[in-house]
Amino acid sequence: MARVPARVSVSPAPLDDPDADLLARFAGGDSTAARALTDGLxxxxxxxxxxxxxxxxxxxxxAQxxxxxxxxxAPDWEPGTAKVSTWLYRVVMNLCIDRKRRRKRNGPALDDVAEPADPGPSVVGxxxxxxxxxxxxxxxxxxxxRQRLAVILRHIEGLPNPEIAGxxxxxxxxxxxxxxxxxxALTAILSGRREELGYENA
Known part of the structure; x- marks a missing residue:
């Protein structure tokens, strides 16, 4: 089972990676940098x-x-090795895959029901x-x-293809x-629910 190393060999990070700057500040004891990273990443x-x-x-x-x-x-992070967000996304992917594999081995839990993210729309909608x-x-x-991971990273998180590849x-x-x-596949799955979901004129 693949594991994410502390240093990853993916596309070099841009020099102005703000998350790398925050991580360096956190490693130096800056608590405000930790809060900023937690709020964002x-x-x-x-x-x-x-x-x-x-x-x-x-x-x-x-996530925790x-x-x-x-x-x-953080203390061993080498700026320019990878974007901090790229490294963290890969950790998240690996942890999720591990949990899904454990689910298959142990069987589904009784309360294992999918829930959507908070949509946060207007009251009317x-x-x-x-x-x-x-x-x-x-x-x-x-x-x-693998399709689900790629779609989430590209079309929900909005990451560029080269970063997703990394x-x-x-x-x-x-x-x-x-x-x-x-x-x-998503279009096919949802095609029968367009009117129900209010997309009939979309």
Missing amino acids: GARSYAVALRVLGDRAEAEDV EAMMRLWRI RMQEAERADALQGALMELPE IMEISTEAVESLTARGKR
């Missing part, structure tokens, strides 16, 4: 884990563990937005694992193929 880690796992409690555990690993390697978020989460959970340790072409197949 911690929240994004949770969002990705929730989309992959479909379970809030497990997503919280994954990923951030703890980041804190532990809250019900429909919640239904859309739930439908998207359900559709994502039907995708093959996170998933595959070629850019493979990322493009996975995301294209994943989008087609």
Whole structure:
């Protein structure tokens, strides 16, 4: 089972990577840098884990563990080796995959029900937005694992294909193929619910 090392050989980080600057400040004892990283990367880690796992409690555990690993390697971080966010996304992916494998070995829990991320819409559209978020989460959970990871990173997190390739340790072409197949599969899964979800005129 692949593990994420403290130093990763992915695309070099830009010199102005703000997360690397914050991590260096944290390693030097700056508590405000820790809060900034938690608010930014911690929240994004949770969002990705929730989309992959479909379970809030497990997503919280994954995000906390990923951030703890980041804190532990902070003193040894080498700026320019990788973007901090790329390293953290890969940790999150590995932790999620480990949990999904344990699920398969141990069987599903009674309360193992997928929940969508908080949509945060206006009051008027809250019900429909919640239904859309739930439908998207359900559709994502039907995708093959690698397609789901690629789609989440590209179309939900908005990462560029080269960064996704580094996170998933595959070629850019493979990322493009996975995301294209994943989008087609999502369209097919959701096609019968367009009117129900308010997309009939979209």
